[in-house]
Amino acid sequence: MKIVRIAEYGAGNTLSVEVAFRRLGADVEVTGDPDDLLGADLAVLPGVGSAASAMAGLRARGLDEALRARVTASAPTLGICLGLQLALDESEEDGGVQGLSLLPGRAVRIREGRVPRIGWALVEPIGDVYYFAHSYVAETPAASAWSEGLVAEVHADAFVGVQFHPEKSGAASARYLARCLSRA
Numbered sequence: 001m002k003i004v005r006i007a008e009y010g011a012g013n014t015l016s017v018e019v020a021f022r023r024l025g026a027d028v029e030v031t032g033d034p035d036d037l038l039g040a041d042l043a044v045l046p047g048v049g050s051a052a053s054a055m056a057g058l059r060a061r062g063l064d065e066a067l068r069a070r071v072t073a074s075a076p077t078l079g080i081c082l083g084l085q086l087a088l089d090e091s092e093e094d095g096g097v098q099g100l101s102l103l104p105g106r107a108v109r110i111r112e113g114r115v116p117r118i119g120w121a122l123v124e125p126i127g128d129v130y131y132f133a134h135s136y137v138a139e140t141p142a143a144s145a146w147s148e149g150l151v152a153e154v155h156a157d158a159f160v161g162v163q164f165h166p167e168k169s170g171a172a173s174a175r176y177l178a179r180c181l182s183r184a
Contacts, residue, residue, distance in 0.1 A: 001027050002181050005040035007067070008032040009057035011082060012048035013167065020167040024178055034066035042184035043070055046167075047082025048133070051107070052094035054086055064100055071102045074158040076184040084154060084161030085136055093136055103156035105140025110150065123152045123164060128172035130164035137163060 004026045006014050014030045021028045021044075029036065037043045045067060047054055058064040067087075070077050079087045079102075088099045091107035099107070110117055116135040123130055123145050130152070138151040138161070145153035147164070154161045160183075166176040 002041045004028045004042045005036045006030045006044045011054045016167040017046045032061045034062045037066040043077045045079040045083035051091040051097040079161035103142045107136040121147045123147045130169040
């Protein structure tokens with residue numbers, strides 16, 4: 001059984017992420033303890049909310065350093081939505097926020113189309129439809145999949161980040177998260 005630890009730092013969507021991994025048979029815990037993240041097979045940085053308050057929550061609990069240590073040690077780490085954006089070097093949100101620098105790039109406000117971008121959309125080349133809810137998007141050379149011309153997934157060593165919500169995307173969710181567990 002894979003051990004999954006979800007970073008608790010004051011941002012939303014931890015419960016839905018926890019339930020999604022439990023359905024796959026993982027040993028799951030939501031935790032604010034850096035040691036728990038370091039010892040997990042897979043650490044998850046979820047997120048719904050604002051970049052500034054999320055980074056403050058990560059720093060206050062020491063989770064920022066634990067996440068950097070995991071990625072440096074090539075330990076599997078998954079960032080979801082805001083979690084992906086926080087993993088970048090910086091974000092335009094909240095007047096500019098220093099990120100975790102787990103991968104190069106920055107989060108920028110969506111400039112075209114609907115903002116916030118909410119709804120179901122195809123992710124290529126994955127080939128599945130996922131649920132999105134965001135106003136910012138990654139600009140990074142680590143992009144590995146796109147949706148409607150926007151970065152939807154990134155890969156950088158042991159870090160994988162997704163702009164969509166795999167915990168809320170039905171059967172596609174289960175397939176995606178199972179792949180993440182199999183790599184852990």
